[in-house]
């Protein structure tokens with residue numbers, strides 16, 4: 001039996017990568033790339049949420065970016081409407097979005113596969129309309145808190161005022177998100193989810209309350225998406241409804257599958273493709289729309305040859321390499 | 331005593347079970363019948379996966395049909411499926427632990443119980459193996475261990491010997507016979523292997539086209555001309 005805090009090789013590599021992002025990247029990147037990497041870190045956290053839902057329960061959610069919008073909205077509203085510290089606002093945004101996740105779980109308890117995907121897509125469409133109509137709070141009066149013209153400044157966390165420190169802050173939050181997922185996976189919920197994914201009948205026969213654990217999983221997905229949206233709001237200071245269109249949610253889910261939903265590396269790869277690749281192409285003087293072609297190719301590749309995504313393939317290659325080396329050493 | 335009274339199940343036009351009644355009083359009871367007779371459907375009704383159009387299922391005064399499926403498991407109902415349901419990404423130990431996860435006992439107590447049952451079925455040495463690495467017999471043994479933890483009251487096996495060798499089937503039969511002494515649970519077994527049923531089941535229910543055609547002590551039931559007729563030409567029954 002492995003202990004609860006046993007660190008796998010994949011876990012060590014994840015901790016190593018987090019240390020790299022927290023310690024080195026802020027020292028090396030200029031201000032433009034700092035903001036790009038901070039967005040990528042926010043989306044890594046959000047993608048970890050959908051990927052978790054898909055990998056653990058086989059459930060498709062096409063609302064994740066919409067849920068980020070919910071978290072971002074709550075964060076901006078609290079930031080401009082109250083004097084609460086950033087951390088409190090972050091937790092409240094994440095919790096509020098978790099409740100949204102639960103609401104989303106209602107159809108999930110009855111629907112599966114394509115039907116569930118369609119319902120979550122409709123929810124994303126609804127959120128898109130709400131965001132486009134009411135916009136995001138920027139210091140105005142009233143419930144929606146929108147003012148035309150110059151907006152109020154955003155209060156970043158006391159611990160992380162500079163862009164460098166804020167990237168570190170987001171990376172640590174993303175790391176905590178991954179640890180939250182992993183902790184669940186190793187405890188009772190993880191076992192219950194594994195049974196549900198195997199078969200709902202088998203899960204019920206094993207005494208698993210399928211409704212409870214499915215709802216719980218959607219809640220965690222929402223929690224991570226909400227935190228990611230709130231952190232994104234903190235990075236940019238204001239949010240634009242164009243960021244949270246339903247099509248972006250679809251894109252994020254597809255990239256999560258392309259990256260490899262079962263592994264932490266998958267979420268990082270997906271976020272990098274989504275947020276780092278387009279500006280990279282721009283700086284190389286290539287049309288950023290080429291990114292979509294690359295996404296499409298990646299998706300075809302995933303569907304045809306790599307059910308575990310790019311991360312799964314890389315891991316397979318590394319394992320095969322070690323096996324060869326061991327045979328050679330023997 | 332497990333009391334099944336007038337259970338009727340319809341799937342659209344198909345009457346899968348037609349007012350089936352049986353009072354299982356012995357430690358191990360069998361359910362046999364040709365393919366499509368309704369055996370699995372009866373277990374699904376007892377488990378709560380299929381809602382009957384009518385009838386009752388009672389054990390020690392508890393009306394099982396009133397409980398949600400997972401509550402029946404908490405109450406003490408255990409079920410193994412025709413195709414064993416072992417989670418690929420859980421270890422043998424975790425696959426068994428799931429069954430008592432909901433309970434309030436402390437973790438150490440639960441672990442000790444899981445270990446004891448894994449020892450009983452002979453899987454303790456492989457308890458850290460992931461589900462995906464198990465062969466079909468190991469999966470079946472893990473499944474049996476899962477049925478034994480958490481003070482079961484009723485244990486049901488749906489064709490547990492399917493795909494097993496003769497030796498493995500014999501070993502499984504011994505395990506099933508040990509269940510009552512180890513846990514006090516009553517066991518129901520569906521199987522095509524009539525030798526296995528004859529060997530381990532004191533009483534047997536025979537279904538054909540959703541109807542009960544015989545019920546009683548196994549040897550009498552297997553000698554019943556109607557039962558022989560239902561199996562006619564299938565060679566499976568060595569009478």
Ligand SMILES: Nc1ncnc2c1ncn2[C@@H]1O[C@H](COP(=O)(O)OP(=O)(O)O)[C@@H](O)[C@H]1O
Pocket residue numbers: 341344345346363364365366367368369370371372
């Ligand atoms: N979920 C279902 N929907 C429709 N028909 C079903 C369902 N489950 C079983 N049946 C039908 O009920 C009958 C009994 O099936 P079953 O209980 O699986 O038989 P068996 O005795 O072989 O286990 C069969 O005709 C089968 O096709």
Ligand SMILES: [Mg+2]
Pocket residue numbers: 369370371412
């Ligand atoms: Mg059957």
